[in-house]
Amino acid sequence: MKKDIFATGTPESAGVPSDAVEWLLDQLESGFTEPHGIMIMRNDILCAQGWWAPFAPGIRHGEQSHSKTYSATAIGIAYTQGKLSLDERLIDIFPEEAPENPSEYLKKLTIRNVLCMGSGMREEPKASEHWIRDFLSMPVVDEPGTAFMYNTTGSSMLAAIVKKKTGMGMHEFLMENLYQKIGIDGANHKWIRTSDGIEAGGAGLFATLEDNFRLMKLYMNGGVWNGERILAEDFVRAAISKQIDTASEAKVNPPATDNFLGYGYQIWMCQPEGVYRADGAMGQFTIVVPDKNMEIAIMENASGAHWAQKTLDVLWEFLEKIPSEESLKEEPEKAEKLQRRLKSLSLPAPEFRPCGSASGKLYGRRLHFAEPLRLDAYGLLQGCSDAIREIMVTDLLITETEDPMTLRMKLFVENSADQNGSAEQDILVGLDGMRRESHLNTGMLNRLLAAAYWCKEDCLELSLRWIETCGTETLCLRVAEDGVTADLTGTLAFHDDQRNIKGYFT
Template sequence: MVLKQCTPEEQNVDSAAIERMFDYWDEMNTHVHSCAIMRGGKLISLRTWEPYKADSLHMLNSMSKTFTSIGVMYAIQEGLFDEEDYVISFFPDVCSDVKICDNMKRVKIKHLLTMTTGHYPDNADFIISDPNPVKAFLSSEISLEPGTKFVYNTGATYMLSLIIGKVTGKSLADYLTPRLFEPLNIKKLFWESDSDGNSYGGFGLNIDILSAVKTGQFLLDRGCVDGKYLLSPELIDKATSAIVPTVNMEGQAWLDELRKCKEWQPSDWDCGYGWQIWRCVYNGAYRADGAFGQYCVVVPEHDLVVAVFSGSECSQYLLKGIWDCLIPGIECCNSVIGDSAICKKRKSEFTFGLSVPEDQDTESLFGEAYSVPDNTLGIKVIRLVSYGLTVFELNNGSYEIKSGYNEWIYNDLGFDVPKCSFPFVLRPYSHLNAAYAFYGSEYKIRLLCDGYAYYHEMKMMKNGDDMLFVCRQYPGGDSFEVKCTKIKGKDC
């Protein structure tokens, strides 16, 4: 795909409307990382929030599901299988070894695509961690008739990836490479896989923001790239339609969390579900949707695609910004045509506004080493070398983290370090950034990886001769608080 760019006004979009959307997102603390907007097949805006970069790979979470759907569409187009095929027909060897309930025997490809397998109240996500996921899925109990109820089900998407692997002999990522990624000029990507090399399907894909918006344009153009149809328009029309109703969903924890948002608009989740694609409240719009605000929103009525990556605790604000701020600025352009809005950066709202030390207790933390009790990150020792230089010791090695006051410091830890949870499982192309601050007597460090929806905040406070250490992951993460003992005579 040849990506052309122009100013918003050249596509009859008011630049001020785009800025209002960005301002609204910042006002609502959505922690946006990057955003790309296309109209009329041209890139009209590309914005990043410090320290994120436009070319950084970013985790998509469940937005990955839409890419799995595209893979299924290609497989159907190529005659590898059909949406009416029964799931058990792909795994006769497994079926002979397990007891299969009657409803499982009725599950078809289309039920995996629309998350209507009949698993209720539990879904099939448990198969993701099972050493034999196909066996675990086929032997699971299904209480409802397949096709009768929508229940969000990442395990079903994983099964689609496994089926593609079964019929092609390739991982989903490899299968899509010549069919989608190469035609869209997506050269850099990473898809997490199981021990057998199968892409997880329902999550784990990492691409940059331009690759996301180009995929939305591919769907908007109904499979046409540079004047050539690569995928059946009829299949895309079906995949992006409201095949199953999603009104009044209940008993789904992720939805209960979204409803806590004061700007909750249930209609954005009440408009139906297609093949791993959500319909939106706006007329004819649909979206690829990932946890914590990974979106690719397609609005055919306005020939518009908006891709956004974030770490939002309430992603409804992102959609509301598109509907209430951006859409009204289309075809109502009053701004004077100015410079292109491409490649501008915005300050991160959770980086600045920091304070300076207020007492000597904070300063006395430094130059010391502290023993850390058992914790979820596996940290054994914290060495506070100096302001902006902290060393975390784990069983598998030490991590020297440099951080800046009122600025992000780039830390290239490399991908060869052993995988662990401190504070992220490092992936190809991901790099750690850090910033530090003082809030009264607290020494605070914020750590983020440029490809993640999450960031970690660590607070250290004097506690007599020792130190209190508090760590929390945002958004939606666990936290812990431990008392750390000063190690006497430890060389810092």
């Protein structure tokens, strides 16, 4: 893979005040979100980038619906290469999965309609083995292209279309026709897949912040990279402009005001005029600002009720601080101070309280839970063939190690036949205010950082950060004479919390 190295410089050399970037970092660290990484480019100068430890540039991160823009790009490349027409009907592409007697509206449903979330459906099917057939069997209530409905299964249909029309899986197709050309390390990507092996193109990608940045830089460049046209000009023009009205989203998700302004090809329009973004749940944003020749990418976990809208509001305020000049007078002291800050970004360290009076009751004694604890770092796409699976913990054993500041937590797992026959999972847990990393046998995502402290004399709180996702799970064990009462909660908006689960010493 040939990887172009972006030109770098001070914020001022790119026309961005260092003070404005400092302000943006202050806002992101003020508590309304948990920032994981950020990149800022203006006038083709990468002028600010940083990752909040333990996140880092090369660590994959859950994309959620940012995956959709990769799927649309694959369609755009196939279109550019003449392998498909955007006006092809889905019933012609999938004749074997289409209903025997398709409705008149289904007969009109095209790739273009799916790209802009204008399928005409008012609901999408549940995950199943025959998901393509189920999608084509959903009632098409509105004429395709006339009504917006956010349809993640429809985005996965784009991956299925790519395979049908090119003979290649979407990941393989993107590796050959996109990643190698624009400097994305596709070997570091992981895709959740549907039961038939198709990439879950609606929300199933795990990639890096720079991958997202490069993807949207291609759109910012009008579909051209180093003089090679990868996406047709007319495809890019349509993709980044309003193709369908999304005012109906005000009823679906009222706080998300940046969702009311229109939708292109798996790309949202934004409040500042001409600005557009790729968007994944909990704040995975890559934003292009054409009139300032600027791009901003961010990864975070914004799981609150504002649904990441607060981040966008902050970014729009940040843009107001960017002057029209292409470069500014250098401010070396401010730029150096900012650079030191960007290199030392970190999420808050785990709490430190290694001792609790109930530790003697807990350590070395196996617990059996009345109801299995469901550890689940992702949980959005259960039923996909190689998605991370819930770890159904029936029993748990916490023991001390030779290192007094490290615990070993052994999980006894239910239904472990699909985990290479392993009935146990070992997790190292730091007690010294630092996380320990373990690699679990959990399918696609397996990197877990764990730390613990005694939040009360009789309560051990364990923080379980699945570093390849947005989310952290917290397991609180309140110790009594006969066992524990457990609460398992998570920071992901989709997490299914469990509380007051009884565990008995055996």
